[in-house]
Amino acid sequence: MTAAHPVPIPAILLAGSRPGPDPLLTGSGVSTKALLPIAGQPMLVHVVAALRASPLVGPITILAQASAELAAEPGLAGFADLHFADSGQGISASLAAALPEGDAPVLVTTADNVLLTPAMIAAFLTGAEDSDVAVAMVERRVLLARYPESKRTWLKFRGGWWSGANLFRLRGRRVLPLLDFWSRIERDRKKGLKIVAAFGPWLLIGALLRLFTIQQGVARAGRRFGLKAKVVPMAEGEACIDADKPADIELIERILAARR
Template identity: 35%
Template sequence: MAAAAPGDPGRDRGHAAARRARRPGAHARRQHRRPAGGRRGAGLSLFHHRRPGVGAGRGRRDPANGRRLDAGAGLRQHRRQRPDARRAGVTAKRYTALVLAGRRGVTDPVATSEGIAHKALAQVGGRPLIAWVLDALRAASAVADIMVATEEADVAHAAEGATIVPIAASPAATVALALGTTPSLLVTTADHGLLSPALIEAFCAGVPRAYDIAVGVVPRRAVASGPTRRTFYRLADGDYCSANLYAFAGPRSAAAATFWVGLEAERKNPVRLAARIGPTTLLRYALRRLDLAAAFALLSHRAHAAIAPVVLDDADAAIDVDTPEDLALVRARLSAGRRCDRSP
């Protein structure tokens, strides 16, 4: 085909059309002049009822600002601007809380020193220790319901308002049993005397989206030296202890809880715990070549579940009442004003 000569009317019309197409809003004007389907105004109506950019083809322009739209650009912008509850943390999921209030061993040093049947009944500020834990859970927006696992009638009476469930052979077995009744479980203990709504919300906000179990841990740097002793896991990137906060929500969480039953006896002995996971894990732990992320990756592999740590830089998260010294610390902190939002 011969090229159009300068001054050719067909060529001039083509250049003019190209210039009009580059003008902001030109596409909308063309739609208005040529309604889709032969109905007057149908093209313009369809364009205005879309979210800006959704379904727009490559090369189209936004009539508001003349910027080029690619396919799906408006949808991506809508998703970025839409409040995402899962990223918001505490409102992403509401849990059923399970408070473990069983016994460990025949005698308990706290119960013995206080002359009571169970350490959850130790008086703190004129109230049972477990009452402080329940107050914190009730005040946390991430908690929908509360269950207390106990076999003690006095503890059940002190936990008035909560659902009482039976305990199994071990805390992990109790969790596995409870997971048969609820898909999302937040687990803590009846002796977590300094638990607060803020601490619960911080933990829940740190729980990743795709997980089966989340485990709260506290770095040594956050724990001040004092009369209480904690069990620390010495890792390559720092030392960590348990926060006695766990979230179970994934499809494999029940199976992972069963795996936890086998490890539970070694929870206070990090070396033995590492050995139970595997000899390579033990060697890496002994040489301090195992960091927090790698430790949980190995744990996830052995448990066939996604297990993630949630690091809490709050010393109160590390305090559970295992000794009379722990109880004295909790009493001192609460009498000094560290009280949960719904305490009297």
């Protein structure tokens, strides 16, 4: 008797623009970051190609303020089962509106996650099983062993310093209370201690004194919302290198060239 194939998970791809001017777009000739060319094609196309190449991923919904502009991108023409939706104010509110009914899981990533691969998706989804909320992260030693020049935002916990990898698995609408909470603090997403403090003084004290690991801290934060939350450590440092700065893009293009 053969094992059943897993049901492909729907994906939500966040491709909107944050408020204010984006220095990456200066002189680029494009109006939104998702369409910024990297290694000859828009970053959005790289991410969609990785998602579509994974047999574990089903329909893909692309969220952006002006989704029609992204839908017209010629580089996306060959991909099946793409859907486009206009996002609202803020990532959390937009994501909440796009979640399917019920509590079936959904995979979430971003348009600047250019180095995403089917292997990363498989590793993450395997590690994320049996959770309500799962977050992919990379430990600093994993990244710096191969890319010491890469600058990331790090969360310090007992046993390591961690950076997010722009991959999330959410169990449908049961995570809405968490998304509502996140909408009030997402402007501080790059300020590690502010994020930790928002979940309560005990979590902040524990992080400052290194009383627990990041896995234990995320599990505690999830329990505040009645959710089973977990960190999925990623073995590939590339998983946390997203296209935020010109130096990131230079590094991403070198990595893509080496892959080819």
